Amino acid sequence: MNKKDSYNNNYNTNWKNRWFIVIVTLAFLFFPFIVKSNYIIDVAFFFGVYTLLGLSLNVVLGEVGLFDLGHMGFAAIGAYTTAILNTSFGIPVLLLLPVSAIAAAIFAYLVCSPIIHLRGDYLCIVTIGMGEIIRLTLINNPFGITGGPNGIFGICFPSVGNLFVIDSCIKYYYYIWIVVGLSVIALINLQNSRIGRAWNCIREDVIAAEATGIDVRHYKLLAFILGAALAGVGGSVYATKLMVVSPESFIFMESCLLFCIVLIGGMGSIPGIFIGAAAISLFPEIFRPFAQYRMLIFGVAMVLMMMFRPGGVWPRQRGKLQTESMLIKAGKSEI
């Protein structure tokens, strides 16, 4: 009815969410102290990498609805930027984290500018082509800088001078999850901003978005650039953990898995990305005892998943909240 009512309503839902977020954050913070096994912490690290890459694809696929099946290409640009600059020029890895993001973003800007007008499946195909071109070029070792099929090895530990060196599983675990945490905060703010609303509007109806005065081309390109930058960060962290980058890590299959992360979690839903990434990275580990059958089980799970929850495990609640707020504005907050 009045402003106070709506405030209370939001306050309650926020309060519940806040507790949930606090519990999840604490769980992630204390996880390495509860679990002593380095193996499990490493699995959690790769869970983090997939979450970060999933979040980056979510910007493009989930928020704007652009089919991108070559997203690993951007991660490859980030990873190779870090690898080349670190091994050839000895630039510290932590300093290269933003550099990788910028390199991937510039690449995305150059490559996506001419193709951004393509719709739906055509864009999908072009991004597949782009991802493959990147991978094949890396294999072919242009100018002798990418090391060909073997890739580049000998990337240093991330460190701040000699004061603090990230060299153990636990430190890597915190490294990736701090990056993920910061990205999540940024992405939530982005979702609630003018840009986020414009993106969602484009996803729901391009023509309506154009009619309301949204610069569709500009916002689509922005999504690609931001998504690529985040993927570049993901690639960089991945490269520093493995200390080696090779084209094998950026095959088409990996891009497909990222696609699945977003769709399993629910398009545009950040908690969903966590669930999707957990499914993709933890599932094969849990089913390791089944050895060669585990990917088989994984495929079956993917099909069943889409049969029973086609909208994803944790679809975005935005629609519901918006309806509620509209009802509140219309003076029907009792409902």
Added chain:
Amino acid sequence: MKLIIEQLLNGLTIGSFYALIALGYSMVYGVMKLINFAHGDLFTLGSFVGYTLLVMGTAYVTSIFGIWGGMIAAMLVAAIIIGSMGLIVERLAYRPIYPAGRLPAVVSALGVSIIIQNSIMVIWGARPQAYTSDVIPNYMLNIAGLRINILQIIILLLSFLFMGILYYIIQKTTFGAAIRACALDRETAALMGININLIIFFIFALGPALGGTAGVMVGMYYRKITFIMGWNYGLKAFTATILGGIGNIPGAMLGGLILGMLEMLGSVYISTAYKDVFVFLILILVLIFRPTGILGEKVAEKV
């Protein structure tokens, strides 16, 4: 000159593989608007079925039918088995998901692809298998100084025969007109009394059947088959589909042949290592300047 002709012939052969696989993608996309990611793996499965028939059952198949008959028998059996597989996949993994929209179907297709790939790995093993030379007709012909393998000619003739039959069905018969109508607008086609389920049955049986046949041909041509080769061929065939105009059946044939030739010419005149880069570059350029493909028609945006 000799080199060019030989390479063009090689390109045509590879192109006909791509075209046969591309037909499956194009038909399914045309009617269902679904990128059937499992199609490349059905093709691999066809290759392995042919391998089992010919190499493991050499004594039986070849002694009964002879080397030529064995080859035809393997293709036929592979076509039947893979065609039925296509129907099973559609029934179990795609049909329950259609109402949910297009994106969940893509994930399901990727899931099926992983399932088939890993089933092949479990059944036949992860190591590459080889078609042994005693089951493959292997005579070199010498025509005006050109050395041509007779297998290549057989493959070309057979694939052109299949494509010709399909072209006739799609473009000249009433049933083909029904398929084209479905590709244009499924709902309206259904209102006009076209049996949609029959059409879906047809495309999901015939597409994979052609793919399976292509699998046997690839096995005979290259000898070596691996359980992951479906990704590579599937990707190229899909590129061919786009190149010709997606959903357009003559386009898929043309796209496949052009792609094969481009790949060969690219590897001769530019660089072998960069031939795939060249292929994808052409694809991107085509899409930028003519997004509907070579034979695709411009579709007005629905408001």
